[in-house]
Amino acid sequence: MRLLEISRPQPGRAPSDVVRTFVFMANLEAQEASGDAAASVTAEQVLTRLKGSAESDVALFALVDDTVTPILAPTGELGYGLLAATGSDTDVEVAGFLLISLPLLEDTDLAELDVTLDAQYLPLPGEKMDDQARAIRDELLSHGRKIAATHFDRRRFVVFTDVSEPAPPAPFRPAVTLTTTAMAVPENDVPVAADAVFLQGFGARSEYAPQIAELLSQASADIDNGELDLAPQSWDTRRLEEAAARLRDRGDRQLLTLLVQGGEVLALSEITLRADPTTQVAELGMTTTKRARRGRGLARRALTQAIARLRREYPRVETMYASAAGTDDASQALYAPYRPRTIDVARGWVATG
Ligand SMILES: CC(C)(COP(=O)(O)OP(=O)(O)OC[C@H]1O[C@@H](n2cnc3c(N)ncnc32)[C@H](O)[C@@H]1OP(=O)(O)O)[C@@H](O)C(=O)NCCC(=O)NCCS
Known part of the structure; x- marks a missing residue:
C-alpha cells in the first residue's frame, strides 16, 4: 500500500475521479452511520474545503493498492506522490482516505484526523469492523499523526469514530461522545x-x-x-x-x-x-x-x-x-x-x- 496526497483544486475545473471516489465513500459511510440519505456532501463542497480558508486548512491523502499497477505520480511538497483534485487523473484502487484538518485561528497545536474506508471494508450495519479494515484505519491514523506533527507542527490529534468501531490505538483516549439527532x-x-x-x-x-x-x-x-x-x-x-x-x-x-x-x-x-x-x-x-x-x-x-x-x-x-x-x-x-x-x-x- 502507498500513501498519495491529493493536490489543491485548480479553479474552474471539474473534480477528478479520485475526489469523486472520496465523495462516494464518505457519503456511503455517513449514510450507513446515520441511515439517512440527507447526510451527504457534494464533490464541489469537497473542492471548496480543499482550497483551505482563513479558519482552517486541510490535506487529503489516499492509501492506494499499487501492487498490480505501479503508480507514476509527481512528488508533492510533503514528499508524497500527488494525485490531481481536478481534471483528469490516474485510475487508482483506494483502500481508504485520510483527511487532516488544521485549525488556523485557535487550537493551532491540534489536527483532526478523519478516516474514510472503501466500501469493501465498511462493516454492514450492526456488524463489527473486521481486522483488515481496522489495520487500514490504524495505518491511516498513524500516517496522519506523523504528517501533522512533522509538516504542520501539531501536537494534539483528534479522531471521531462510530461507537460500534474498535477503539483507535494508544495513545488515543476517549474524550467526548457526540450524538446526532433528527x-x-x-x-x-x-x-x-x-x-x-x-x-x-x-x-x-x-x-x-x-x-x-x-x-x-x-x-x-x-x-x-x-x-x-x-x-x-x-x-x-x-x-x-x-x-x-x-x-x-x-x-x-x-x-x-x-x-x-x-x-x-x-x-x-x-x-x-x-x-x-x-x-x-x-x-x-x-x-x-x-x-x-x-x-x-x-x-x-x-x-x-x-x-x-x-x-x-x-x-x-x-x-x-x-x-x-x-x-x-x-x-x-x-x-x-x-x-x-x-x-x-x-x-x-x-x-x-
Ligand atoms: C444553554 C443556554 C443556551 C441556555 O440559555 P438560557 O437562556 O439560560 O436557556 P432557557 O432559560 O431558555 O432554558 C431552556 C431550557 O434549557 C434548560 N437549561 C438551560 N441551561 C441548562 C444547563 N446548563 N443544564 C441543563 N439544562 C439547562 C432550562 O432548564 C430549560 O429547560 P426547560 O424549559 O425544560 O426548563 C446558555 O447557557 C448558553 O448560551 N450556553 C452556551 C452555548 C450552548 O451551550 N448552547 C446550547 C447548544 S446549541
Missing part, C-alpha cells in the same frame, strides 16, 4: 415575537455584528465539548464576514435569529441549510443567550422563533438535525420538545505527543 419541523404556527430580528450570513453587515460576535465568543467558551479541551473561539466582525463568505462559497445559507431589546442582543439561534429552495433538511447550529441574561427562557424562545422562521421561509424542510456532546444537558433540554430521534453516536478520541 427532529421533525413542528406543524404549528408560532407568531413572530416583537423582539425577534431575522438576519442571514452571521449578520456580518448588520448593526448588531459586534454583539453577535461577542455572543458567539461567549457561547464557544461555555458550550460542552466533553474533554476535547478546545480553546474558546474569539469572534469579531471580520470573522463573521469570513464565515459568511465561506457559507456562500459552499452554497449554504444561514438563518440567524436574534432577540433584541432596547438595542441589546439578548439571545441568538442559528440554522444552516442548503441555499437551494427545494432542500428538505436543515441543521440546528448554535443557540445561545448572553451570560447575564440566562435562566429566563430566552434560549428556548430564540430557538422557537428560529424554527418558526425556517418553516415560513422553507416550507419544504421537514427534518432538522442537531449534534451535541452526550453530556450537554442544556442542548438536550432545548431540543426535548421536538422529540429528537438519535441517528448517530460518534466518539471523539484525543492523543497527544
Whole structure:
C-alpha cells in the first residue's frame, strides 16, 4: 500500500475521479452511520474545503493498492506522490482516505484526523469492523499523526469514530461522545415575537455584528465539548464576514435569529441549510443567550422563533438535525420538545505527543 496526497483544486475545473471516489465513500459511510440519505456532501463542497480558508486548512491523502499497477505520480511538497483534485487523473484502487484538518485561528497545536474506508471494508450495519479494515484505519491514523506533527507542527490529534468501531490505538483516549439527532419541523404556527430580528450570513453587515460576535465568543467558551479541551473561539466582525463568505462559497445559507431589546442582543439561534429552495433538511447550529441574561427562557424562545422562521421561509424542510456532546444537558433540554430521534453516536478520541 502507498500513501498519495491529493493536490489543491485548480479553479474552474471539474473534480477528478479520485475526489469523486472520496465523495462516494464518505457519503456511503455517513449514510450507513446515520441511515439517512440527507447526510451527504457534494464533490464541489469537497473542492471548496480543499482550497483551505482563513479558519482552517486541510490535506487529503489516499492509501492506494499499487501492487498490480505501479503508480507514476509527481512528488508533492510533503514528499508524497500527488494525485490531481481536478481534471483528469490516474485510475487508482483506494483502500481508504485520510483527511487532516488544521485549525488556523485557535487550537493551532491540534489536527483532526478523519478516516474514510472503501466500501469493501465498511462493516454492514450492526456488524463489527473486521481486522483488515481496522489495520487500514490504524495505518491511516498513524500516517496522519506523523504528517501533522512533522509538516504542520501539531501536537494534539483528534479522531471521531462510530461507537460500534474498535477503539483507535494508544495513545488515543476517549474524550467526548457526540450524538446526532433528527427532529421533525413542528406543524404549528408560532407568531413572530416583537423582539425577534431575522438576519442571514452571521449578520456580518448588520448593526448588531459586534454583539453577535461577542455572543458567539461567549457561547464557544461555555458550550460542552466533553474533554476535547478546545480553546474558546474569539469572534469579531471580520470573522463573521469570513464565515459568511465561506457559507456562500459552499452554497449554504444561514438563518440567524436574534432577540433584541432596547438595542441589546439578548439571545441568538442559528440554522444552516442548503441555499437551494427545494432542500428538505436543515441543521440546528448554535443557540445561545448572553451570560447575564440566562435562566429566563430566552434560549428556548430564540430557538422557537428560529424554527418558526425556517418553516415560513422553507416550507419544504421537514427534518432538522442537531449534534451535541452526550453530556450537554442544556442542548438536550432545548431540543426535548421536538422529540429528537438519535441517528448517530460518534466518539471523539484525543492523543497527544
Ligand atoms: C444553554 C443556554 C443556551 C441556555 O440559555 P438560557 O437562556 O439560560 O436557556 P432557557 O432559560 O431558555 O432554558 C431552556 C431550557 O434549557 C434548560 N437549561 C438551560 N441551561 C441548562 C444547563 N446548563 N443544564 C441543563 N439544562 C439547562 C432550562 O432548564 C430549560 O429547560 P426547560 O424549559 O425544560 O426548563 C446558555 O447557557 C448558553 O448560551 N450556553 C452556551 C452555548 C450552548 O451551550 N448552547 C446550547 C447548544 S446549541
